[in-house]
Amino acid sequence: MLHALKELFDNLTAAEPELPPAQQVQLATAVLLVEVMRADAGKTPAERQAVLAQLQQRFALQGPALAQLVAQAEQSAEQAYDYHRFTASINDHCSQPEKLQIVESMWQVAYADAQLGAHEHQVISKIADLLYVTHGEYIGAKMRAKEAAGLV
Incomplete structure (x- = not known):
């Protein structure tokens, strides 16, 4: 029992290698998009494709680089206990319009399967x-994503 607790504590406090700011933002954005996909009880291929499309569009990633980012994001999302590390990275390195685009991308992932789960x-x-x-920016992003999904 004590060994298991020590191992858990060591895993939580282990230092991760520091990524350059651009890669921090890529990973943080990917994790947040994956979190939206994971929030839906029935993950659909459409949602996964939306995550890939948003990352490809935003960061101009292709093939193996895109697949590696999504795999790393899925692993990070499963291990994360909150969003702070990811949102802090975005807050530190992104402008307000860039953050708004990330929120709109999250809405696009949510609407990819033509329904919005609670x-x-x-x-x-x-x-x-x-x-x-x-709140106004949030609602605007939601409405643009809903319109782009053809749900208006």
Whole structure:
């Protein structure tokens, strides 16, 4: 029992290698998009494709680099106990319009399967607050994503 607790504590406090700011933002953005996908009880191929499309569009990544980023994001999302590390990185390195685009991308992932789950809504709302996106910006991003999905 004590060994298991020590191992857990060591894993939580282990220092991760410091990534350059651009890679921190890429990983943080990917994790937040994956979190929206994970919030939906029935992950769909459409949502996964939306995550890939958003990352490809935002960071101009292709093939193996894109697959590696998503795999790393999925692993980080599973191990994370909150969003602070990821939102802090975005807050430190992104402008307000860039943060708003991330929130809109999250909405696009949520609407990819043509329905919005309550947990998806909660995740996006919480993350938008942590990114200091105003309520008006949040609603505007939601409406643009909904329109882009053809749901209006």
